[in-house]
Amino acid sequence: MSTQGHKPHRRHEYLAPRLALAAGLLIAGCFIGYSMYQQHGRIGQRESERLAIQANVINENLGRQLDGIYLALQGIRKELPGWKGKSGTELANRHLRALADAMPGVRTIMIIDAAGSITFCNREQVIGQNVRYREYFQAPLKGQKLSALYISPPFKTILGNFVISIGLIIPGPNGEFNGVVSAALDPEYFRILLGSVLYAPDMWAALAHGDGRQFLMVPERKGMAGLDLNRPGSFFTSHRESGLEANVMTGRVYATGDERMMALRTIRSGTVAMDKPLVVAVGRNMSALYADWRRESFGKGALFGILALALTSALLFYQHHQRNFEITSARYLEELLRAKETAQEANEAKGRLLTTVAHEFRTPLSLLTSSTDILDRYDERLSRDERIRQHDHIRSAAQQMSGLVDSVLAFNLLDTHIHSHKAVEIDIGQFCLGIAEEARIACCSSHDFSVSIADNCGTARLDKTLLRRVVENLLTNAFRYTPTGGSVSFHVSRENGRLQLVISDSGIGIPEECQKRIFEAFYRCNNVEARRGVGLGLSIVQEALSQLGGAISIDSSAGKGTSMRVEIPIVERLDQKEQLPCTRS
Incomplete structure (x- = not known):
């Protein structure tokens, strides 16, 4: 009985659970991946809405601040005609100081005449300075719009700070340009305002002029104040080109170089026109934003991987043991059937033997009995020749029975596979060459086969049958497990009273x-694939070597060929016995 015919069916049975497990893991993996993708999108959407709200908070505050500054500057412009003479100057400066102290976010308030000289200011140390070439004077001078607020780009003061001035034109009697009333914004106030919307350590907020020049950034970074953001591809440029009041964008920030999600908002006064708006930006670092998501994704991925590995290992472990169990069971069943057949044959043979022995023993026993009776009863009456004849009958019956006993013993020896082998004088080189030639004819039509016989091999007394079994099986294995085009070598030598045989090949090798x-x-071995064989060759070699008193060693690794080294002690002389009884089970 063979299990070969069941292999395709069994493979199909093993493949189905594996495919089912793979499909289940794939579905679970897709579900987990999709859920994490959805979560990633929700995080991005939620954060963009939150950043937009924070940017709008600054927009609302700054819008009201601009409206308040405009009303204050407009009030100063109306009171300006009453500030004449020395007393008027003192009254104006005192009034400007009180107004600047009362208005949050305003650092300096000054009045500049048509020539660009500062005539009134809450900071008396700057009165008299000419600021004709400053942008906060030039913009109103060129704009000539009485009702517009002029927002200057950030400029660096003598103290090293960047400030923005907001100006309103002072008209002359005929509506001509007669100077500017200006308020410089206090950077510290706006740092507090920007910092109030930051809710994560990785966030920053920035305020820039409408032409792209940055006013300040919170948290403060060196080199950011005064930086020109009006560059192709920058968030500022993309926001301005969109034409929208508010945007949320993701990408690399021009100013800092890191990946961020940015909410940008254009800030304008709700009551008065402005020559240039302000732009506020509030952003989060993308890596920090999705840090928790990445950790959760990694955790779920690792957990899924462990689960998948555990399930796969469990299935393979179960199938491996199931397959081994089935193979073992099939082998046991086959052995039982074979043993049963052998036992039946043995029983039949023994039955035939017993029948034959009983039949064959009957004749000599009858002859023995009759001759003995004749001698017992008629011994004195028998002639000498007659007595000799009866004794011959007895002797013949005994010889027949002895022969039958020898036949039974011989049958038992064959039945138990006990054989007697003869050690004879052989020419080692010729004997090995003969076997190699037989192997060459039978096996090596597609292999490179080399044979080398040392000159000192000579002759020795060895069992030819056992030695042939060793060489033939090793050569057969070398050819069988060496792919087409490979090489096989056979080397024979004699050293220190031992016959040495080395058979090497470039075949598939034997895993450790x-x-x-x-x-x-x-x-x-599990790497023999579909090559024919039942796994008895090397067991026969070992049994033969045990009867010859020899040993075998292996030098092999998977994919790198095999070298089998055999050593057999050589009987130099055998004077007392011609027979070497050996037992093979």
């Missing part, structure tokens, strides 16, 4: 984990 079991009957 298999080398301890290759001499077991019926054992085959």
Whole structure:
């Protein structure tokens, strides 16, 4: 009975659970991946809405601040005609100081005449300075719009700070340009305002002029104040070109170089026209924003991977043991059937033997009995020749019975596989060459086969049958497990009273984990694939070597070929016995 015919069916049974497990893991993995993708999108959407709200908070505050500054500057412009003479100057400066102290976010309030000289200011140390070439004077001078607020780009003061001035034109009697009333914004106030919307350590907020020049950034970074953001591809340029009041964008920030999600908002006064708006930006670092998501994704991915590995390992472990169980069961069943057939044959043979022995013993026993009776009863009456004849009958019956006993013993020896082998004088070189030539004819039509016989091999008394079994099986294995075009070599030498045989090949090799079991009957390595064989060759070699008193060693690794080294002690002389009884089970 063979299990070969069941392999395709069994493979199909093993493949179905694996495919089912793979499909289940794929579905679970897709579900987890999709849920994490959805979560990533929700995080981005939620954060963009939150950043937009924070940017709008600054927009609302600054819008009201601009409206308040406009009303204050407009009030100063109306009171300006009453500030004449020395007393008027003192009254104006005192009034400007009180107004600047009362208005949050305003650092300096000054009045500049048509020539660009500061005539009144809450900071008396700057009165008299000419600021004709400053942008906060030039913009109103060129704009000539009486009702517009002029927002100057950030400029650096003598103290090293960047400030923005907001100006309103002072008209002359005929509506001509007669100067500017200006308020410089206090950077510290706006740092507090920008910092109030930051809710995460990785956030920053920035305020820029409408032409792209940055006013300040919170938290403060060196080199950011006064930086020109009006560059192709920058968030500022993309926001301005969109034409929208508010945008949320993601990408690399021009100013800092890091990846961010940015909410940008254009700030304008709700009551008066402005020559240039302000732009506020509030952003989060993308890496920090999705840090928790990445950790959760990694955790779920690792957990899924462990689960998938555990399930796969459990299935393979179960199938491996199931397959081994089925193979073992099939082998046991096959052995039982074979043993049953052998036992039946043995019983039949023994039955025939017993029948034959009983039949064959009957004749000599009858002859023995009758001759003995004749001698007992008629001995005195018998002639000498007659007595000799009866004794011959007895002797013949005994010889017949002895022959039958020898036949039974011989049958038993054959039945238990006990044989007697003869050690004879052989020419080692010629004997090995003969076997090699037989192997060359039978096996090596597609292999490179080389044979080398040392000159000192000479002759020795060895059992030819056992030695042939060793060489033939090793050569057969070398050819069988060497792919087409490979090489096989056979070297024979004699050293220190021992015959040495080395058979090497460039074949598939023997994995290290298999080398301890290759001499077991019926054992085959897992890399032999579809090559024919039942796993008895090396067990026969080992049994033969044990009867010859020899030993075998292996030098092999998977994919790198095999070298089998055999050593057999040589009997130099055998004077007392011609027969070497050996037992093979």
